[in-house]
Amino acid sequence: MSDNQPAGTTRPASVEDDALLSQVTACVFAAGTYLRERFSPDARLWDLREIATAAHANDETVLSVLKAPLLAARPGSGWVEDELESGVLPTGEWWVVDPVEGNINHVHGLTEWAVTATLVRDNTPVLTVVHLPLTGDTYTALAGRGAHLNGKPLRPSAKTELNAAMVGTGQAKPGEGQATYQRIGASVTAMLSSALLLRVSVPATLQLAHVAAGRMDAFWQFSDVRSGLLAGALLVMESGGAVTDTHGRPWTLASRDFLAAAPGIHAETVHVLSTLY
Structure with missing residues (x-):
């Protein structure tokens, strides 16, 4: 399989991936609980140093409870260390995780942030969980099995203009x-x-x-x-x-x-x- 294969063209998720989705959802939910406890709508930061320090602390808190369980769930899988990396990955399975997607919002007391974990297989995403700890909403998707919000199927807009x-x-x-x-x-x-x-x-x-x-x-x-x-x-x-x-x-x-x-x-x-x- 080519490293440049178009996203979404891999084989559908397996029965094993169905079970894995439940594991990942539980891990992401647990990590989100810690992150919710760190959130304050009254957060007011003074300068770039404070912003960087607060964002780094958020990342470390989430990774401390999320990284090991995800790697254990897929023995032999890799972990993308830098959340700002781009480009193709080596073949095989990789976890692409954003501990605090929208970290800049979190540290400024804004509500638009989430915890995300995606399993990439041969450069194609096959499983993802996006959890919003403040609302409790959880978005999930499995390749070939559809996308859901809190278990209900998602559909895009029907607009044509x-x-x-x-x-x-x-x-x-x-x-x-x-x-x-x-x-x-x-x-x-x-x-x-x-x-x-x-x-x-x-x-x-x-x-x-x-x-x-x-x-x-x-x-x-x-x-x-x-x-x-x-x-x-x-x-x-x-x-x-x-x-x-x-x-x-x-x-x-x-x-x-x-x-x-x-x-x-x-x-x-x-x-x-x-x-x-």
């Missing part, structure tokens, strides 16, 4: 560089003229969960940080949405950008974004 769509984008990480910032800015300008409403926010995974659930209609990102895209990509694909790059080509971990959209507006969204560069 971009001018009626709610769309979104955002940064993948700090310090991405002027070329990426210019692409983000150009896409925002283009979509302000094309879509009904545009959101620019983080984290990516929660916007992608909205696309999978039909609350939002499209999300794109001009970088390929794995931990922010893989969980949401599997949710969208398994809900019936379209996942490609911004030119409409199959998305892989080697792609330089990303688009997830409701099927009825995917082509129109590609048309807008693909003409920017």
